[in-house]
Amino acid sequence: MSSNQNIHHSGFIGIVGRPNVGKSTLLNSILGEKIAITTPKPQTTRNRIMGIKNLPDGQLIFIDTPGIHEAKNPLNRVMVAEAKAVFSSVDLVMVTIEAPCGFLSEDMVVIETAKASNLPLLLAINKIDLTTESKVKEIIKEAPTLAPFCLIFPVSAITRQGLDALIDGIKNMLPRGPAYFPPDMITDRTERFLVAETIREKIMLHTHEELPYSSAVSVDTFKEDEQKNLLIIAATITVERESQKKIIIGRQGTLLKKIGTDARIELEKFFGTRVYLSLFVRVRHNWTRAEKWIKEFGYKN
Ligand SMILES: Nc1nc2c(ncn2[C@@H]2O[C@H](COP(=O)(O)OP(=O)(O)OP(=O)(O)O)[C@@H](O)[C@H]2O)c(=O)[nH]1
Ligand SMILES: [Mg+2]
Structure with a gap:
């Protein structure tokens, strides 16, 4: 055709x-x-x-x-x-x-x-x-x-x-028909979602065994300081056990720092601004088995 x-x-x-x-x-x-x-x-x-x-x-x-x-x-x-x-x-x-x-x-x-x-x-x-x-x-x-x-x-x-x-x-x-969405729209996902996912990607790349599958990321703060050309982002990484929290933080915080740096570099490129990113880690025991948390992290409506 x-x-x-x-x-x-x-x-x-x-x-x-x-x-x-x-x-x-x-x-x-x-x-x-x-x-x-x-x-x-x-x-x-x-x-x-x-x-x-x-x-x-x-x-x-x-x-x-x-x-x-x-x-x-x-x-x-x-x-x-x-x-x-x-x-x-x-x-x-x-x-x-x-x-x-x-x-x-x-x-x-x-x-x-x-x-x-x-x-x-x-x-x-x-x-x-x-x-x-x-x-x-x-x-x-x-x-x-x-x-x-x-x-x-x-x-x-x-x-x-x-x-x-x-x-x-x-x-x-595809059937003939008009556009469903405005021409400048490329996704239905929010900037917060893209930020959380970018951090999760870096966790998955830097960790092994069960940790990539036991981590979830939520964005707590997403603030623009236009005068300073700066995005201020704070996010929480949730893992399933205390032992995982220790691993993801790493000796003297080295692994968490690596995850943060990699995520920040990618986010700066994506948003075209400087990014100040702070990461926190917390434990929610066996969250991957609890419907409440699975919903909380947006994996189920
Ligand atoms: N060499 C090569 N690698 C590819 C190609 N497409 C994807 N990959 C690699 O394959 C791996 C998996 O890619 P993903 O896009 O995450 O695969 P996915 O199907 O979305 O995986 P899930 O989300 O886990 O279902 C990554 O390491 C990619 O870089 C390709 O065309 N060539
Ligand atoms: Mg995929």
Whole structure:
């Protein structure tokens, strides 16, 4: 289908897949703006996050989701439920897999769930920079035997290979219609959310074992001092046990300082101002198992 200036397409696309296939990295690359945090660890994303791609002849509204997996604790069950809720509010579903692995049984769980939605399905084969052309061809050949994918896109969120074709292909599949959101809007998430997530990303990158999965961040203060070109931010990191609090603070506060510095540098770039960031750590015993806290931290409505 050719596009011309008088035809405008708009609609919602759910990005689903097992953890760590690169859903959030793909969203950021499509937008050309980092709105979703990404780490090499699975189960990074905990919320649905809207990312809006504005084009002269289309508005593509992507919804990034937590990785669908076999959830073992209450927080993870909430994350998976959040991911699956996307099927009730989108026009298209973009199933994402990793090229080097091909279709794993964990991907098949996602594909079966996506099929059950009866929505049109697309397949994004991500991370093609990490494998051979023949492996990608093999996946493209196998895909139609697994689900009725309308379109298949081999892409790399890192090298941007295949992204223009993906954006164009999706645009042409969306119904004709006006933009839903103002053209300067790129996400539905607040600045406070982006700040909390940036800090959480640095925690996930600097910690190991259970700590990345036991941490939550809430922003207590977000104040602009325009005269000084300064943002004053205070945030609290909640962990599950006293022992974790000790680890995250580190010897003489070194780890907390590293997390704070990395987050501050990224936030200064994002907001284009100087940032004064203070971090506090507190313990809420087993918060990932308590519905009250899961709600409090915004992982469930
Ligand atoms: N080489 C390469 N790495 C990629 C690509 N896309 C994502 N990654 C890496 O894969 C890892 C996981 O990326 P994420 O975007 O956090 O994955 P996700 O699917 O959102 O993961 P969850 O939020 O945990 O479900 C990160 O280390 C990314 O840098 C790609 O196209 N090529
Ligand atoms: Mg993610």
